[in-house]
Amino acid sequence: MELKNIEAFLMVVEKGSFSAAADALYISQPTISVRIQQLEKELNSTLFERVNGKKTTLTHSGKKVYPYFHEVLHLIEKSQNIVKEEPLHHQKIKISCTDHMGVEIMPEILKILYDCFPSLEFPIEIRSTEQLAEDISAGKIDIGFAYHHTKENHPDLSVIKIANEQNILVCAPDHSLTKLDKIVPSDLENERIIVYNREFVTTKIIGEFLEKNRLKDYKEVEINNVGWLKMMVRKGLGVAFLQEIIVKEEIKNGKLYKVPLSKSLPPTPIYLFLHSELPQNIKKAIIQTSKGIFSQTIKTFTKSDFLS
Structure with missing residues (x-):
């Protein structure tokens, strides 16, 4: 009988629902359901029932085992407290x-x-x-x-x-795009767009966005190193769509320019x-x-x- 299944059982009892228990344990609801099912299989008995299809309550069997499981977890926590002050090495x-x-x-x-x-x-x-x-x-x-x-x-x-990390368009501070108030995808025609790995999820997201907005006539250069990619953009060799967190320091220091867009890019x-x-x-x-x-x-x- 696994401790994680007992812990799941006690948390459902405490929180009153599978979803609330899953949130408290930082696991998914399907995962906590599997743990309860495994426990019920070992005990050959149903432990919970739903009242009016909503509130989760203990069955007769669940009420019988609850105090024992509660005591088991209490004893384990007590044993952990005994050695809590001992340092963990390596x-x-x-x-x-x-x-x-x-x-x-x-x-x-x-x-x-x-x-x-x-x-x-x-x-x-x-x-x-x-x-x-x-x-x-x-x-x-x-x-x-x-x-x-x-x-x-x-x-x-x-x-x-x-998170849903925001994607942005960046260019060199002296690029011609910096002179526009807000750009539309068609303003990128004939631009060299530097991408990080064509199989990368953000690259695919941006590619679909550009195609949806009918931008197909542009040059694409693939660079599998973000440091090199940002350097090429700083040198004015192209523009790039990147996650904002990746370029926040360069934008703050004035090494890259965040291009204002008329349409927000889909996030990653x-x-x-x-x-x-x-x-x-x-x-x-x-x-x-x-x-x-x-x-x-x-x-x-x-x-x-x-x-x-």
């Missing part, structure tokens, strides 16, 4: 992200994690979204960031959408992948910090903010 929480995302968000995330959990190590690895999901489910990775949701069902993987979704066994305080720190980075409302956290 424990690693492995983080993965897709390519250049790490350059932009990892420093802020690691700063919070290092400050709040000084006894832990947080090694970083680069992976594709598909590989990332598989490795988290296999226990090789604990936390991951990706630009799109995996289509496969991984029961040990929680996926949380943390950002997802956070978490292993279901990740400690709750680490989950909370990662979720709050990640959302703060993309909303640009990062606050100063202390370890007490993330105590379970």
